Amino acid sequence: xxxxxxxxxxxxxxxxxxxxxxxxxxxxxxxxxxxxxxxxxxxxxxxxxxxxxxxxxxxxxxxxxxxxxxxxxxxxxxxxxxxxxxxxxxxxxxxxxxxxxxxxxxxxxxxxxxxxxxxxxxxxxxxxxxxxxxxxxxxxxxxxxxxxxxxxxxxxxxxxxxxxxxxxxxxxxxxxxxxxxxxxxxxxxxxxxxxxxxxxxxxxxxxxxxxxxxxxxxxx
DNA sequence: GACCAGGCACATC
DNA sequence: GATGTGCATGGT
Numbered sequence: 001x002x003x004x005x006x007x008x009x010x011x012x013x014x015x016x017x018x019x020x021x022x023x024x025x026x027x028x029x030x031x032x033x034x035x036x037x038x039x040x041x042x043x044x045x046x047x048x049x050x051x052x053x054x055x056x057x058x059x060x061x062x063x064x065x066x067x068x069x070x071x072x073x074x075x076x077x078x079x080x081x082x083x084x085x086x087x088x089x090x091x092x093x094x095x096x097x098x099x100x101x102x103x104x105x106x107x108x109x110x111x112x113x114x115x116x117x118x119x120x121x122x123x124x125x126x127x128x129x130x131x132x133x134x135x136x137x138x139x140x141x142x143x144x145x146x147x148x149x150x151x152x153x154x155x156x157x158x159x160x161x162x163x164x165x166x167x168x169x170x171x172x173x174x175x176x177x178x179x180x181x182x183x184x185x186x187x188x189x190x191x192x193x194x195x196x197x198x199x200x201x202x203x204x205x206x207x208x209x210x211x212x213x214x215x216x217x218x219x220x
Numbered sequence: 221g222a223c224c225a226g227g228c229a230c231a232t233c
Numbered sequence: 234g235a236t237g238t239g240c241a242t243g244g245t
Contacts, residue, residue, distance in 0.1 A: 041240090041241095042241090042242080042243095043242090043243075043244070045243080045244075046242060046243060046244085049242095049243090078241090078242070079242060079243075080241090080242075081240080081241040081242040081243080082239095082240045082241055082242080083240090083241070083242080084240075084241090085239090085240050085241090086240090086241095
């Protein structure tokens with residue numbers, strides 16, 4: 001388990017290097033939730049195209065999204081990949097959102113966090129990362145989002161093994177820091193940023209803002 | 221032309 | 234419970 005001060009030092013180094021990330025790129029909480037599903041195992045640039053299509057078609061709206069036929073929706077979100085699967089997942093989620101909360105984000109936000117997380121996980125197509133992304137980035141709850149980059153980072157820095165579970169990784173951050181949604185928000189965004197950066201294939205690349213923390217010979 | 225990208229569900233053992 | 238596989242486009 002990494003000491004909190006190490007993680008904080010990472011965050012500060014990343015923040016200095018990249019600046020504040022101002023995540024999530026989405027104009028409304030609903031758009032953020034849609035993006036969270038579309039981005040599953042997909043580069044964000046492709047999700048942007050899909051969201052632009054939805055906007056152009058007036059489909060960034062729960063009722064319309066729920067009503068459209070699945071093949072048309074799949075065509076609209078095609079650039080995001082897995083379009084048939086994601087069309088079903090999106091509609092399943094949106095229908096649940098309408099049934100449970102009348103399409104009202106505030107009603108969703110009013111549900112206690114652990115309960116909301118459980119309910120989200122019951123929706124087909126929403127796993128831990130997507131649920132936590134919705135809780136943090138759409139609803140503003142202090143929930144740390146773990147992703148493949150987070151795991152890789154902690155693993156390469158020798159803090160966890162490859163077998164570490166999602167919940168273990170999440171707990172590392174949530175127990176190290178007080179619940180602060182804007183801090184969790186930017187920290188996760190910074191981790192994604194450094195994970196995406198080109199130096200990931202080169203051990204201790206000169207450009208990596210975390211190179212001074214790395215055990216020698218490892219990748220960022 | 222591999223390989224990867226802000227995962228998840230489901231089948232099988 | 235763990236492990237493997239399908240889903241699919243677009244950039245490097």
